[in-house]
Amino acid sequence: MSVSLIDRPSPLPPLLGASLPELTDWVAQHNQPAYRAKQLHQWLYHQGGRSLSDLSVFPKQWRSELADIPVGRSQIHHRSAAPDGTVKYLLRMEDGQIIETVGIPSGKRLTVCVSSQVGCPMACDFCATGKGGFLRNLHRHEIVDQVLTVQEDFEQRVSNVVFMGMGEPLLNVDVVLDSVRSLNEDVGIGQRSLTVSTVGIPGRIRRLAEQRLQATLAVSLHASNQALRETLIPSARQYPLEQLLDECRDYVDSTGRRVTFEYILLAELNDCHSHALELAKHLRGFQTHVNLIPYNPIQEVDYQRPSPQRIQDFMDTLKAQHIAVSVRRSRGLAADAACGQLRANADSSTSPS
Missing domain, CATH: 1.10.150.530 (DNA polymerase; domain 1)
Incomplete structure (x- = not known):
């Protein structure tokens, strides 16, 4: 009754x-x-x-x-598809705010890149999202919804989720942890297929380690020394590189899981041979993997993508220093793939498509 x-x-x-x-x-x-x-x-x-x-x-x-x-479901505000099959979405939340999420197909796999905030307070100089400022944290249902929306639109089960969209996940850590639980237990995505990315918030990586998650931790490093990192990531002034790396070492010791370090390659700025050697020196001695990301240019700044040869040289230098390294293949370049780019370029009155 x-x-x-x-x-x-x-x-x-x-x-x-x-x-x-x-x-x-x-x-x-x-x-x-x-x-x-x-x-x-x-x-x-x-x-x-x-x-x-x-x-x-x-x-x-x-x-x-x-x-x-x-x-707690969103509406697709705008949909932009690239020739390689990548689809980027603007999703309208119940309060009218717009966020981005991306579906990235690869054979039988479908990866969703989810946002954790509306905008981002970190203000990284190379990032389109950071140029738009910060509005609010996302709620648990708004993160889970992104995965279900992509899954329904592709008519294909999502296999992997990466928290690499708009926002800094560890500034919304409680909700992100709840979302990881829901994506694992409710949606049915294995924890080892989930990745949480962060530029580094003091104490929060240790908080993740305490959860004993099987998810992958990815740290956005983007520089081989503190001075350069402060230029690219303003928040790095409050979190020196050595302290960040110490926390990452503790994470590896505590969980037994390696840390992935993301490194955006910016032409003539952080992609020199000396930078690769400096990076290798920092990472030697604990379980890591470097994911090199050739830069996706945005209109707001003059940073450029390195040539294929400079990308290869950087990777070869790391390999010669016995650092595990790979290069992320760029996807969705024709769909405003850089985080925050589609939201910045699409008119707020764009009708759903």
């Missing part, structure tokens, strides 16, 4: 992101049997549910009473 609208308990925040135990408690508050929670969980995470009034397995009367309870 359902309760009246007047007596109905306060609902959870938007239901998306809630675990099965949380949903079980919620349906119990509505005097519904526990099996309704399993139906709701399946509908949310595997059937693309958007409005509780459409949940046909629920009693009609209860559905009508639940119609105003938010599920």
Whole structure:
């Protein structure tokens, strides 16, 4: 028997992101049997549910009473597809804010690059998102929604998720950890297929280590010395490179998992032979992998992408120093692939497509 609208308990925040135990408690508050929670969980995470009034397995009367309870799904505001199959989305949240997410297909794999904030407060000099400022943290349901939206649009199961979109994940660490749990337990993506990227927030990498996650930690280094890093990443003034690396070493010791260091290659700025040697010196002696990222130019700054030969030389130098290294193949260059680029370039009145 359902309760009246007047007596109905306060609902959870938007239901998306809630675990099965949380949903079980919620349906119990509505005097519904526990099996309704399993139906709701399946509908949310595997059937693309958007409005509780459409949940046909629920009693009609209860559905009508639940119609105003938010599920937590976004709307596609704009969609930009590149010839290589990469699709970048602008998603409109319930409060009207716009975020970016990217679907990156590769054979049978589908990777989603998710945002953790609306904008970003870190103000990295080479980043389009940083040029737009910071508005707010995303909620748990808004992160999980990005993955489900891409999965539905591609009609393909998502295999990997990287927290490398708009925002600094470790400034929204509690929500990011909740989202990792939901993506793993509710959506069904293995933790080893999840990557959390950060430029480094004091103490937060140790916080991640305490969680004993199997997810990959990726640290955006982008420079081989403190002075250069401060030029590119203003927040680095409060977090010296050696302290960041010490925290990364502690992470490896604590978890037994290697750290990936992301390094954007900027022509004639941080891509010289001496920079590669300096970087290798910092990373020698603990379990790491360097992911070189040739720069995707944006309109706001004059940084340029290095030539293929300079990229190869940098990689060869690291290999000669026995540093594990790879180069990330650029995807979606025709779809404003640099983070924040599509949001900056698309007119706010763009209709969904």
